[in-house]
Amino acid sequence: MPPHTYHAPLPIVTPQTMGRIDAAAIGSGIEGYRLMLIAGSAISACVLEYYSEAVGAIVLCGPGNNGGDGYVAARYLAEAGMPVLLYSSIEPERLKGDAGRARADWSGPVYPLEELDCMPGYVVVDALFGAGLDRPIEGLIEETIAAITASALPVVAADLPSGISGRTGQVQGTALQAEHTVTFAALKPGHLLLPGAGCSGETHLVDIGIPRRVIDEHNEAMWRNDPALWGADLPVTGAAGHKYTRGHLCVFSGSFSHTGAARLAAHSALRSGAGLVTVLSPSSAVAANASHLTAVMLRKVEDQSDLDELLVDQRLGGFVLGPGFGIGEKLRQFALSIVKAGRSCVLDADGISAFSDGPEMLFALCRENPLNTVLTPHDGEFARLFPDLHADAELSKVDRARKAAERANAVILYKGADTVIAGPDGRVVINNNAPPWLATAGSGDCLAGIVGALLVQQMPPFEAAAAAAFLHGEAGKRAGEGLIADDLPDAIPPLTHYQSDNRGRG
Numbered sequence: 001m002p003p004h005t006y007h008a009p010l011p012i013v014t015p016q017t018m019g020r021i022d023a024a025a026i027g028s029g030i031e032g033y034r035l036m037l038i039a040g041s042a043i044s045a046c047v048l049e050y051y052s053e054a055v056g057a058i059v060l061c062g063p064g065n066n067g068g069d070g071y072v073a074a075r076y077l078a079e080a081g082m083p084v085l086l087y088s089s090i091e092p093e094r095l096k097g098d099a100g101r102a103r104a105d106w107s108g109p110v111y112p113l114e115e116l117d118c119m120p121g122y123v124v125v126d127a128l129f130g131a132g133l134d135r136p137i138e139g140l141i142e143e144t145i146a147a148i149t150a151s152a153l154p155v156v157a158a159d160l161p162s163g164i165s166g167r168t169g170q171v172q173g174t175a176l177q178a179e180h181t182v183t184f185a186a187l188k189p190g191h192l193l194l195p196g197a198g199c200s201g202e203t204h205l206v207d208i209g210i211p212r213r214v215i216d217e218h219n220e221a222m223w224r225n226d227p228a229l230w231g232a233d234l235p236v237t238g239a240a241g242h243k244y245t246r247g248h249l250c251v252f253s254g255s256f257s258h259t260g261a262a263r264l265a266a267h268s269a270l271r272s273g274a275g276l277v278t279v280l281s282p283s284s285a286v287a288a289n290a291s292h293l294t295a296v297m298l299r300k301v302e303d304q305s306d307l308d309e310l311l312v313d314q315r316l317g318g319f320v321l322g323p324g325f326g327i328g329e330k331l332r333q334f335a336l337s338i339v340k341a342g343r344s345c346v347l348d349a350d351g352i353s354a355f356s357d358g359p360e361m362l363f364a365l366c367r368e369n370p371l372n373t374v375l376t377p378h379d380g381e382f383a384r385l386f387p388d389l390h391a392d393a394e395l396s397k398v399d400r401a402r403k404a405a406e407r408a409n410a411v412i413l414y415k416g417a418d419t420v421i422a423g424p425d426g427r428v429v430i431n432n433n434a435p436p437w438l439a440t441a442g443s444g445d446c447l448a449g450i451v452g453a454l455l456v457q458q459m460p461p462f463e464a465a466a467a468a469a470f471l472h473g474e475a476g477k478r479a480g481e482g483l484i485a486d487d488l489p490d491a492i493p494p495l496t497h498y499q500s501d502n503r504g505r506g
């Protein structure tokens with residue numbers, strides 16, 4: 001039995017779409033106040049579960065429905081016997097709609113926010129702003145957030161930590177740091193993208209009674225990375241399989257003093273199930289590579305004619321180009337001829353930077369040979385290849401990755417602690433299983449090797465990139481804190497752990 005339990009992948013929706021989902025649910029006959037009651041009860045349940053020892057709860061209510069959730073939570077907490085002090089950022093009479101109703105159902109006192117006293121031993125319920133935050137926080141609320149931060153009282157956030165944009169995960173002026181965030185119906189990008197992910201603490205997704213059908217009808221082709229998205233596309237080695245049916249990946253080595261990156265990628269590729277892996281080395285580095293390779297094969301590729309000769313062999317299904325290679329015309333020509341030849345190509349590191357001054361030719365070739373290329377930029381490399389997208393402060397990391405994939409006609413694996421994978425068809429996943437210690441020298445080389453291995457095993461590129469990011473994160477967890485990149489290849493979990501279907505490929 002695989003250790004992974006299968007379920008539907010979690011959709012992610014922007015706050016704007018969440019508003020439409022709320023409206024559709026309410027339009028279909030579900031009462032809005034009922035949704036708020038369930039939301040508020042989930043917040044109070046979280047407080048009672050994690051902070052049962054607290055002296056009491058300080059509930060901060062804002063001017064909209066997020067504040068309404070706060071009034072409901074306050075009532076349930078008080079009913080459970082917890083002392084509650086409720087503070088409002090506006091005169092409570094000004095609350096309208098469901099939030100007004102929630103206030104009317106709260107029989108305790110409402111204090112103005114000016115009177116807030118961060119008493120030791122209390123837990124804070126942050127119901128100031130959620131999905132409706134639409135401008136930077138300033139003035140009294142900014143001061144309130146500073147006071148809570150200085151007090152170090154634990155915070156449970158309703159929907160989102162106040163100050164975090166649900167759409168981008170960016171801080172609007174200032175933001176609270178929560179230990180727990182209770183959100184409703186679907187995750188928002190702000191829960192998974194930095195810095196919002198860091199401010200959310202542990203995120204709890206609660207079903208408040210909006211039917212899954214309504215959420216699916218409004219799907220934005222955006223999910224949290226999960227084996228449920230690609231488990232059925234993982235390569236399966238059947239009894240009749242042999243090393244050639246498991247694909248042959250080639251990894252380019254750099255020059256004499258830059259060979260380690262290619263070997264990390266090659267070793268990771270073998271561990272990710274590639275049948276054969278060959279390091280392609282310039283003559284100057286053949287001896288250095290030979291002294292470190294065993295299961296991985298080695299072949300001299302000095303110039304374009306060597307590569308052209310290699311590309312005649314159709315069994316060589318994919319190439320990883322960039323790690324340690326050096327930026328220059330040689331890399332550009334190699335990349336273009338691989339893509340032109342219709343082979344799978346992972347362009348990483350120098351493989352991305354080399355195209356900073358003119359990626360159009362690469363992007364045009366990718367359009368002619370779709371479903372071949374995966375680009376794996378970190379933030380600096382992304383900025384070099386897509387300077388306009390990187391500089392546009394209005395765009396979220398999801399928007400940037402999506403637009404870049406569309407422009408490049410390639411899958412973009414935009415690395416970071418909040419890696420985003422986007423396909424040219426608009427699909428996006430946000431990866432969130434990477435431990436912080438995975439950010440170490442050579443880690444990206446291993447990731448490129450995993451992507452390449454899955455590509456040569458016939459996995460479609462979007463699924464291959466998403467699966468690789470996930471496997472890389474799992475490898476990081478298995479290798480543990482203090483890992484170095486050399487530990488990663490052997491920590492890659494067996495693919496069979498995540499297979500969800502027996503779609504055998506030989």
Ligand SMILES: NC(=O)C1=CN([C@@H]2O[C@H](COP(=O)(O)OP(=O)(O)OC[C@H]3O[C@@H](n4cnc5c(N)ncnc54)[C@H](O)[C@@H]3O)[C@@H](O)[C@H]2O)[C@H](O)CC1
Nearest residue numbers: 035036039064065066129130131132133134135136137159
């Ligand atoms: N998702 C669901 O199914 C449910 C969600 N609920 C909760 O409702 C909020 C969203 O409510 P909304 O009224 O749209 O927005 P907010 O309460 O977040 O705030 C809007 C309010 O705040 C003002 N405002 C915005 N930015 C600022 C600022 N920087 N400074 C001052 N004022 C600001 C804005 O003008 C509005 O007046 C969602 O997060 C859930 O918590 C419901 O419970 C129903 C189910």
Ligand SMILES: [K+]
Nearest residue numbers: 126129158160
């Ligand atoms: K909040």
